[in-house]
Amino acid sequence: MKIAQLNKSINQQSILKDISFEISTGEIIGLIGRNGSGKTTLFRTMAGHYLLDSGEITIENQSITENIALQKEIFYLDTQYNFLSQYSLLKMAHFYQTIYPNFDLQRLLALVQQQQLPLKKSYRSMSKGMQGLFNIILALCSNATYLFLDEPFDGLDVIIRKKAIRLVLESMENGEQSVIISSHNLNELENLVDRALLLKDNQITRDYRLEDTRSQARKIQMVFKKKGIPTIVKENSKLITVNGRVVTVIFENFTEELENRIKAYEPLLFEELPLSLEDLFEANLSKETDYQ
Secondary structure (H helix, E strand, O other): OEEEEEEEEEOOEEEEEEEEEEOOOOOEEEEEOOOOOOHHHHHHHHOOOOOOOEEEEEEOOEEOOOOHHHHHHEEEOOHHHOOOOOOEHHHHHHHHHHHOOOOOHHHHHHHHHHOOOOOOOEHHHOOHHHHHHHHHHHHHHHOOOEEEEEOOOOOOOHHHHHHHHHHHHHHHHHOOOEEEEEOOOHHHHHOOOOEEEEEEOOEEEEEEEHHHHHHHOEEEEEEOOOOOOOHHHHHHOEEEEEEOOEEEEEEOOOOHHHHHHHHOOOOOEEEEEOOOHHHHHHHHHOOHHHHO
């Protein structure tokens, strides 16, 4: 699936600008961004709920706006505007079975029973945790190629959240589906996603392939003899925190040469810390003026 130069405005306000990225089969991608950054708008536009202002979304080089049948390869449940919420879980399942040609009803029934969800109870009468778990089961059993999960773990207690994550990972073992998950809780995504897209200022500003990022990036805590931060550090890192003389930064491309140049300042402390997805997110939202 390829998204090329996607633009979307709502009420004459630009929400998404020049969005371009590709999704490979078998990937689990995290979509991260602050509240109001446009994550839900991006999902709705990619799923065909909103019309594109400009740009193109293609699957196997075919436009999904020109070939409407391709939209059956995409599953997105808009929980904010779920017009089926008065339906029972069984009735909802039958509805989606009519839309998705490869929908696996037997698997859904088995998972619903396994997770002890009330099949004949209306969706809106269930707890948020039960709704969230069912949403994930519904998505996985659609057998659509591309699954868009918007804050799927929001409001779930620890036990249900672990069940939901386990279901996603088990379903991905066959490598035939791709999942994009937006979440405020980056710790949840840390060991789940292969890749993270950072949505900021209406654009995708970073596309992290986590395996590569972990091999190149470093989180370093330092204390220097003199007040202030050396220029070599400012020019090559992103600030996270300053606590007195202790500065903690992220180097996205840390090399041996850079390390030697910093150590030439003879820092009193130079310690590498564990690097998390949340650190990368926080570092990219910091401002250059934070260094002052």
